[in-house]
Amino acid sequence: xxxxxxSKENLLKLCSDLLKxxxxxxxxxxxxxxKIKNESEISLNSKSKHTKASFKEYVFPKxxxxxxxxxxxxDVEIIEPKVEEKTTVIFGAKPCDVRSISIxxxxxxxxxxxxxxxxxxxxxxxxxxxxxxxxxFCFCTSVNLSPTSSDGSDVFLVPxxxxxxxxxxxxxxxxxxxxxYENYLSAGNSEKTxxxxxxxxxxxxxxxxxxxxxxxxxxxxxxxxxxxxxxCLGCAQCAFVCPVCHCFDIVDEDYNYYEGRRMKNWDGCxxxxxxxxxxxxxxxxxxxxxxxxxxxxxxKYYPDKFEEILCTGCGRCSRGCPVTIDIKxxxxxxxxxxxx
Amino acid sequence: xxxxxVITETPDTTTFRLQFKDPEVAKSxxxxxxxxxxxxxxxxxxxxxxxxxxxxxxxxxECSFKKYGKVTSALARLNVGDTIGLRGxxxxxxxxxxxxxxxxxxxxGGIGLAxxxxxxxxxxxxxxxxxxxxxxYGARSVADLVYKNLLKEWQERKDIKTIVTVDPxxxxxxxxxxxxxxxxxxxxxxxxxxxxxxxxxxxxxMIKYTFPVMTKLGFREDDxxxxxxxxxxxxxxxxxxxNIGNVYVCKDGPVFTYTQMKELPQEF
Numbered sequence: 304x305x306x307x308x309x310s311k312e313n314l315l316k317l318c319s320d321l322l323k324x325x326x327x328x329x330x331x332x333x334x335x336x337x338k339i340k341n342e343s344e345i346s347l348n349s350k351s352k353h354t355k356a357s358f359k360e361y362v363f364p365k366x367x368x369x370x371x372x373x374x375x376x377x378d379v380e381i382i383e384p385k386v387e388e389k390t391t392v393i394f395g396a397k398p399c400d401v402r403s404i405s406i407x408x409x410x411x412x413x414x415x416x417x418x419x420x421x422x423x424x425x426x427x428x429x430x431x432x433x434x435x436x437x438x439x440f441c442f443c444t445s446v447n448l449s450p451t452s453s454d455g456s457d458v459f460l461v462p463x464x465x466x467x468x469x470x471x472x473x474x475x476x477x478x479x480x481x482x483x484y485e486n487y488l489s490a491g492n493s494e495k496t497x498x499x500x501x502x503x504x505x506x507x508x509x510x511x512x513x514x515x516x517x518x519x520x521x522x523x524x525x526x527x528x529x530x531x532x533x534x535c536l537g538c539a540q541c542a543f544v545c546p547v548c549h550c551f552d553i554v555d556e557d558y559n560y561y562e563g564r565r566m567k568n569w570d571g572c573x574x575x576x577x578x579x580x581x582x583x584x585x586x587x588x589x590x591x592x593x594x595x596x597x598x599x600x601x602x603k604y605y606p607d608k609f610e611e612i613l614c615t616g617c618g619r620c621s622r623g624c625p626v627t628i629d630i631k632x633x634x635x636x637x638x639x640x641x642x643x
Numbered sequence: 644x645x646x647x648x649v650i651t652e653t654p655d656t657t658t659f660r661l662q663f664k665d666p667e668v669a670k671s672x673x674x675x676x677x678x679x680x681x682x683x684x685x686x687x688x689x690x691x692x693x694x695x696x697x698x699x700x701x702x703x704x705e706c707s708f709k710k711y712g713k714v715t716s717a718l719a720r721l722n723v724g725d726t727i728g729l730r731g732x733x734x735x736x737x738x739x740x741x742x743x744x745x746x747x748x749x750x751x752g753g754i755g756l757a758x759x760x761x762x763x764x765x766x767x768x769x770x771x772x773x774x775x776x777x778x779x780y781g782a783r784s785v786a787d788l789v790y791k792n793l794l795k796e797w798q799e800r801k802d803i804k805t806i807v808t809v810d811p812x813x814x815x816x817x818x819x820x821x822x823x824x825x826x827x828x829x830x831x832x833x834x835x836x837x838x839x840x841x842x843x844x845x846x847x848x849m850i851k852y853t854f855p856v857m858t859k860l861g862f863r864e865d866d867x868x869x870x871x872x873x874x875x876x877x878x879x880x881x882x883x884x885x886n887i888g889n890v891y892v893c894k895d896g897p898v899f900t901y902t903q904m905k906e907l908p909q910e911f
Contacts, residue, residue, distance in 0.1 A: 372685045378664065379685050379726050414894060415879040523908045550883035553876045557686035565689075570882070578874050578884050581711035584847055586873065586887070586910050599908075604889035 304453075305478070306491030307470040311347065313487035314468060318342035318394070320484060327391040329361055336361065336393070346395045349435045349462050353617055357400045357546035358393050362423040363407065368564040369419070369553070375561070386422040392480065394430045399443045399615035401431040401455040403546035409609040410549055419567070428480045431456030433503065440618030441506040442631045448616060451500040461496045469496035509631060510638035512602060512612055518641035519603040523595070527640065531633055532591020534626050539571025541597070541620030541630075547613050550577075572596050602634065646725045647703060652789040656754060657719055658695065658707040664726070674698055676739060676762040677870060677898045680731030681878050682706060687717035691875045693897070694732060695757040697764035704729075707757040707789060733878040734897050737762045737842060737868065746775040748834040750853060752825045752845025753782050756789055758870045758897075759844045767803070776803040777834045781825040781845075784813030806832055826852040829860075836861035843869045847911055854901055867901035871911060887911060 309317070318328055319342040329336050331346040335356040339345060371382040393401075404424055411417040434450040443449060453459035457477030461469035470488060472478050481488065542548040552570040557563035570577065573593050579585040587593045605613035614630075621629040648660035663669035674694055683689040690712075696705035710719045721727065739762065747766055751759040766773055778797055782788045788807065797805040808821035808828045821828050825845060834841075841862055843853055850869055857867045873885040873892045885892040888908040904911070 374685055374726075377724070377726070379728065381728075410881055413880065415881070417879075417881065523910075549881070551876070552882070553689055555683075555686050555688045560686065563686050565683075565685075570884075572883060580872070580874055581709070581715065582846065592910065596910075599888075600883075600886075604886065607889045 305472040306493045306496065307472065307488040308463070308491055309468050309470050309488050311466045311468070314347065315342045315345065317481075317484050317487050318345050321392060325389070327389060328394050329358055329391055330394045331396070336396075347432075347462075347468075348395075349432050349460075352436055352438070353397065353400075353619055353622070355619070355623065356544045357403060357617070357619065358396060359403060359407075359546050361391060361393065362404060362427060363411075363420055363549065366566055366568045367419060369567050370565045371563070372565070373562050386419055388422060388426055390426050390428065390480075391423075392428045392430060395432045395460070396429060396456075397434045397436075397617070398431055398450060398452045398454070398456070399434070399448055399617040400546050401429050402448055402452070402615050403455075404429065405455050406547045406609075406611045406613065406615070407549055409611055410605075413609065428457050428476055429455065430458045430460065430477075432460040433462065433500065435503055437504055437506045438618070438622075440621040440629065440631060441616060442509055442618065442634075443616035444506050444508045445510050445631075445634070446512055446612045446614050446616040449505060450503050461499055463492070463495055463499060469493075469499070471496070506616070509635045511641075512606070514641040515602045515634055515637050516606055518637055519599050522640075523599075525640075527637070528595040529591045531628065532589065532594045534628055535573065535590045535594050536626055537573045537575055537590050537593065538625060539573040540623050540625070541628075542571030542573060543569060544619040544623050546615055546617060546619070572600070598630075598633065598637075602637075644704070644727055644729050646721055646723055646727065649721070649723055652707060652791070653787050655710045655719075656707060656787075656789050657710070658705055658790075659718070659721075659727075660703040660705055661727070661729070662703060673701075674732035675736035676765040677736035677758070678732035678734050679758075679872075679878070679893075679897060680706070680729050680733065681875075682708075682714075682718070683728035683730075684714055684717040684721070685726075685728060688714045689728075689730070689876070690714040690718070691872070691878065693758035693761065693870070693872070695760050697761050697768060699765055699768040707754065707760075709754050730878060734893055735895065737765075737870075737898055739765060742766070742840045743769075743772045744838075745773065746835060746837070746839040747773055747777070748839060748841040749776075749778045749780075750825060750829055750841060750843045750845070751778075751780050752849040753787060754789060755845035755849070756780055758872070759842055760790060760793070762842060763797075770802060774838070775835075777832070778803065778805045779808070779825065779829055779832060779834075780806070781808040781810065781821075781823075781828060781849075782813070783810050785809055785815045785818055787813070824852075825849050826856050829853060830856045833860055836863075836866075840866045840868065843867065844872075850911075857901070864901040864905065869899060869901070869904070870897045871899060872897060873911075 336358040373380045411420040457474045459471040601613040644661040650658040679693045876882040880891040880894040
């Protein structure tokens, strides 16, 4: 992996040039990731807290049209929207967020290829940045990630000091992005990068994901699920802020009788209507069953099917939970049950 | 697709006969008995049902639905000549080739006859390739029986055995069929389990109580087949609501054997 150094000043120039060249730049903002208009808005703070939502919506929008339809007397015309092929640079994302794209691409490509997702992720360049923020909700190390992991990034930044950044060029896509701006970069200092990475505080590893997977396999009917299900309100904020939750709904929106569009909207498995049959029968008719689905999907079903844990350990679901359900605590408890 | 015929089965159940508007699509479209589609009324949304007609009868596709929610109510308002959308076919299908040379028992309850009807018609169209055929169908009341004309046709045939039942209290004074819940009628009829396959579909409660009866009659768990109709949206193994454990009903199903169902988390 090639390594370079860039000064803060040049990094801002790079952003400014990219913006001028009609590239969208998305960076952590106050609440969520925001599309910036000016390079001064860029986030270069590796110590910042996680944004409330991840950048998932830039590859998998909250709401997007999948077809437009026009009705006339005897027929219906269907127009398929095309996703714009426009480069988006996700700038300064934490390693846990960056990893979400490769996890999500498994579900969107295992059978039918979801071009809405694929076109966007193909046109997205991920500039990750080492993370020096770890609170009581973080557990990336327990899901085999780390604050210094460049896994999934196209370019990875490691702050050397306030005004200098180590630049790891991880993929060809990353190299292609930086190529026109080579003069902003100088020779790398990988020794220093390594030393800084080694000094970063890693969240403590609190569970063994494999043990958790095995416990879930044999404990579908365990009473433990009832105890956590009773706390959950079923608001599904956890799914909406999650970088890898991907459930969606399909609904029609009519402009008028003759015209409208069919939308794909985010949905969440914690809603009671989510699996309810027309007959009124509901396979997950109780909040504890829905919570069991959430945990099992993340730590058993998805790993079984795609060999990826459906969780990046970012802790957003716990930070935002109105009744303080902490996924890290729950999975740690499951780990303890597994060891017993 | 164009609605060519609307058949009112019960006060709240309707069958559509459908034809593709595009002759090219009509020519290239094929499916196997047991697969499903996403039917849509533009402006209202999509709804999931099996294809109720047999692949041996391609002049029409048929679907039957019960009026429950937004989309099925909108479907129920349509008339002959109206247009609906169809995505599909999706999912797996009944193992018809493996059923050849065997006795076949069809058991259905309520609207659950629709997903079984495609395979009944399919089997009846290839009648000489199967041994004894038994159809056991029940509904809550006489008024709730679907495909009344077909039932009559099947009952008149000498080469198959057809039993129709209604739940106790659902009979009319002139009802000549059986009275009783489907599982008990199955037990009473006792179709032979030797070299036999059973295909079962109905409300979850009926399926739940019919399985033990089948095992008691001696059916192998591999030969008890059902079709699950979980709530679905995409039909493509993505939207996340039809899964049972790590199985997507829309991709790995909807057709499952009792053996497969026992291995899944019990969440149907």
